[in-house]
Amino acid sequence: MVSAIVALALLAAVFGLALGYASIRFRVEGDPLVDQIDHILPQTQCGQCGFAGCRPYATAIAAGEADINQCPPGGEDGVVKLAELLGVEPKPINPDNGVAKTEPTVAVIDENVCIGCTKCIQACPVDAILGAAQQMHTVIAAECTGCELCIEPCPVDCIDMRPVGATARTWVWPLPGDEREAEERQVA
Amino acid sequence: MSGVLTAPFRLFDFFGGLKLDYRKDLSTRAPIERAPIPPQLILPLSQHAGAPAKPCVRPGDYVYRGQTIARAEGYVSLPVHATTSGTIAAIESRPIPHPSGLSAPCIVLDSDGRDAALPEPEWPAAGDDWRALSPETIRERVRAAGIAGLGGAAFPSFIKLNPGKPVDLLVLNGAECEPYITCDDLLMQERALDIVHGAQLILHALNAQRCMIGIEDNKPDAITALQQAARAEARVEIVPVPTRYPQGGSKQLIQTLTGQEIPSEGLSLDLGMVPYNVATAAAVWDAIVHGRPLISRVVTVTGYGVAQPRNYEARLGTPFGFLIEQAGGYVDGTHQLIMGGPMMGHTVCGDEVPVTKATNCILVATDRDIAPPQDAMPCIRCGECAEVCPARLLPQQLYWHARGREYAQAEAYHLFDCIECGCCAQVCPSHIPLVQYYRHAKTEIWTQQREKRKADAARERHEARIARLEREERAKEEARARRKAQLAAARKATAGEAEPAETTDPVARAIAAAKARKAAPTVPPATQTAGDDPVARAIAAAKARKATARTADTAPAPTDTAAPPQAGANEDPVARAVAAAKARKAARATAPASDDAPAQNDSGNAAGNDPVARAIAAAKAKKAARTAAAAAGTPSDTRSAQDSASSDDGDPVARAVAAAKASKAARSAAGEAPPPQTEPQAASVSDAEDPVARAIAAAKARKAAREAGGTGTDGDAGQ
Structure with missing residues (x-):
């Protein structure tokens, strides 16, 4: 009887210590869920979700303050991934937040029209526009997320969104079924 | 003959594979012919695996044969050389032999017909002294010569010369297992000595002691020629290997020769082996000993769709159509043009595409060569594909996952160990184009990885930007606090405090x-x-x-x-902000007292440190000047310059989102209350994009105005 109690007490103490140590040693800083959501979001920082960037939106989703279907750049795939992560049903993108783009685009500044006002530089959430006051501006295409936030501030409307064409390097082999579907669509 | 085919040691075997109908005799009847130089050559900047080269000539430049016209960009990259003498016609996008049919940047060279070599080679020909060269020199020259693997993958060869670990065995691949292709066969017959010499040179560069040249036993002439050439060299062994597709895959050949299997997603180097194609070895020899860059290669022009199939030594950049013309032109019934063989090759968009370093074969295919594709039927899970897969994968599982776009699962089934040999699709009774599914999945995964990298970069940049804006904001706060303290102190000082x-x-x-x-x-x-x-x-x-x-x-x-x-x-941005604040203060102090010019100067000072602030100041000043032309706009100019800096504040996205609202509000506000002359700040701050920043600026301005008006000390201090 005594030995049993002692043994159990010892076990409890050992496990308690082990758990206590683990909770300190392997403590996770911050909210890993926000990070996980943030990694699914496309990082365009476009604000179409109604939040000031991808991370605030991720925080809002994690806190249950925002729905998972407010990110048009992430598209249906993004919603599906978020739904998987959060264990909820996927749903179509909320049309209030905008429409998913069919292909990636990049901002292009018409250098002849640009007056060098720097407004687009201030609007760009990823510092992808290069230029100085009274100097021509240009977009670093590789860094542009296609968020379109620079379009509105431009006083002379010299910024266009252009599709990023596939190159031999970025081209994706079509699925054989896709070809058939495409042909069928053409026939129809 | 039997002596030739008897291997001096035990051969191993690889799993799976197929016996195919080779049809190699189509193009082996005639020796390699030197193809004439076409009037125009098209040299893609990316003929190799890795980053495209960067042009170093301009349209209109005259170039000699062998001259570098595009330099390597980055480590995994190769230069491009002019393959004849002539004038650069253009540097533009042209169709390239790629499955996508897309165009890519090319240098277009108009031949002048003289084919004049560069007067002084870009590196000295080593001649017989090649043994004196250090491995580093050899590597550099192999790179400068633009040599890529000529077996078809076009991986830059110099990289394999820098293994970073000891190499025991050099494997020269002369298996050439794919039907129709005979360029290596004929090269081995005609230039056996160069290949053996090349092997010696590579052994020297790798500091390795043993070389095996694996050749499929359906090429007895090549085996004989190489055995004769290698008689004097004990380190080089010629090994006939069984004819079975895909014997020429480097992993399969190494397994056959050594019995060792390259680990999943590993390299042959992990086993201390380096594989090269036989043609690459000959190209290395040419580059080091003769100082000749890679400007031509042997190309098999074959298929029932061409009148006289044969092998050509063609200059890189020669259009496919030109070579096909040399071979007697098309025969009726041609239905597709393929670069590479019928198993692993891909169709090209037209015969204007040029020969590149990867072009081993141009297959002009009729229905006799390649049966027209049959409609794919559902998979019946017969398992034939798994029986023949030389990589021992489960093609069926890969197919299901690729088709269902479950790429993570496909990867878990070792998709990237697939060599795309096409055996599975060949035996599939349902005629499912399996390889295309795998290629789709691979390229899709690469695209996703690229997008992921881009998203990560965007996140990093966004976070850096926010941190910067916060830093600037903090600096401004500090500057404000300091200014306030100064004012207070000044007042106290006038009161005569110690x-x-x-x-x-x-x-x-x-x-x-x-x-x-x-x-x-x-x-x-x-x-x-x-x-x-x-x-x-x-x-x-x-x-x-x-x-x-x-x-x-x-x-x-x-x-x-x-x-x-x-x-x-x-x-230091903080210090800069402090300085800016000081300048602003000085400007404010002088503005009411002085005329236009000093105020302008001061505002220039204030913003001079920050281009953005300066730009805004300039824009605002212009605007203010326009709107307040009637009023004495000078103070407002200066004020706007000062306050505009605060429009940098806050979150950019929030600002941009709110921009429409803000500007609207500003417009309406401006309409309701036109800026009175006594409070020019209001006019300028109404331009600020962020309502918060605007409010702060307005408050500041009011306070400053009050203080400036109340105490004369401020102005004095500024002066």
Whole structure:
């Protein structure tokens, strides 16, 4: 009887210590869920979700303050991934937040029209526009997320969104079924 | 013959594979012919695996054969050479032999027909002294020669010469297992000695002791020729290997020769082996011993769709159509043009595409060569594909996952160990184009990885931007606090309070400074004007520090406080912001008293450190000038310049999202209450994009106006 109690007490103490140590040693800083959501979001920082960037939106989703279907750049795939992560049903993108783009685009500044006002530089959430006051501006295409936030501030409307064409390097082999579907669509 | 085919040691075998109908005799009847040089050559900048080369010539330049016309960009990259002499016609996008049918940047070279070689080669031909060259030199020259693997993958060869670990065995691949292709076969027959020499050279460069040349036993002439060539070289062994597709895969050949299997997603180098194609070895020999860059290669032009199939030594950049013409042109019934063989090759978009370093074969296919594709039927899970897969994968599972776009699962089934040999699709009774599914999945995964990298970069940049904006905001806050303290101190000082001596407390220092400025009003303007030039500013700061040191025990030096913030103005954004704030203060102090010119100057000073602020200031000034033309706009100009800096505040996205709202509000506000002359700040701040920033700016402005009006000390201090 005594030995049993002692043994159990010892076990409890050992496990308690082990758990206590683990909770300190392997403590996770911050909210890993926000990070996980943030990694699914496309990082365009476009604000179409109604939040000031991808991370605030991720925080809002994690806190249950925002729905998972407010990110048009992430598209249906993004919603599906978020739904998987959060264990909820996927749903179509909320049309209030905008429409998913069919292909990636990049901002292009018409250098002849640009007056060098720097407004687009201030609007760009990823510092992808290069230029100085009274100097021509240009977009670093590789860094542009296609968020379109620079379009509105431009006083002379010299910024266009252009599709990023596939190159031999970025081209994706079509699925054989896709070809058939495409042909069928053409026939129809 | 039997002697030829008897291997001196035990051969191993690889799993799976197929016996195919080779049809190689189509193109082996005639020796390699040197193809004439076409009038125009098209040289893609990316003929190799890795980053495209960067052109170093301009349209209109005259170039010689062998001259570098595009340099390698980055490590995994190769230069491009002019393959004949002539004039650069253009550098533009042209169709390239790629499955996508897309165009890519190419250098277009108009041949002048002289085919003049570069007078002085870009590196010296080593001749018989090649053994004296160090491995590093050989590597550099192999790179300068633009040599890529000529077996079809076109991986830059110099990289394999830098293994970073000991190499036991050099494997030269002469298996050439794919039907129709015979370019290596004929090269081995005709240039056996060069290949053996090339092997010796590569052994020397790798510091390896053994070389095996694996050749499928359906090429007895090549085996004989190489055995004769290698008689004097004990380190080079010629090994006939069984004819079975895909024997020429480097992993399969290594397994056959050594019995060792390359680990999943590993390299042959992990086993201490380096594989090269036989043609690559010959190209290395040419490059080192003759100083000749890779400007031509042997191309098999074959198939029932061409009149006289044969092998050509063609200059890189020769259009497919030109070579096909040399081979007697098309025969009726041609239905597709394939680069590579029928198993692993891909169709090209037209015969204007050029021969590249990867073009081993041009297959002009009729229905006799390749049966027209049959409609795919559902998979019946027969398992035939798994029986023949030389990589021992489960093609069926890969197919299901690729088809269902479950790429993570496909990867878990070792998709990237697939060599795309096409055996599975060949035996599939349902005619499912399996390889295309795998290629889709692979390219899709690469795309996703690329997008992921891009998203990560965007996140990083966004976070960096937010951090920067916060930093700037903080700096402004500090500057504001300091300014406030200065004003307060100035007031106190006029009341005759005792001041603390030399101290590190910024507030106290500010008080001291204000006092000092009042006491010696000529000194601060000196530092103020020096503010334009960072050098002058630094000098002034240094002087000030010196002066401070000298008078440390006595009353505080006049320039004491002005100096430290201005000293670091160049690097530190905080200091810069402080300096800007000071300048703004000076500007405000002078503006009511003086005329247009100094105010403009001051505003220039204020914003001079920050291009963005300056730009905004300029824009705002123009706007203000336009709108308030009737009124005396000078103060408002300056004010707007000062306050506009605050429009940098806050979150950019929030600002952009709110921009529409804000500007609308601003417009309506401007309509309701046109800026009165006594409060020019209101007009300027209404332009600020962020409502919060605008409010702050307005409040600041009001307060400043009040203070400036209330105390004359401010203006004095500024002067």
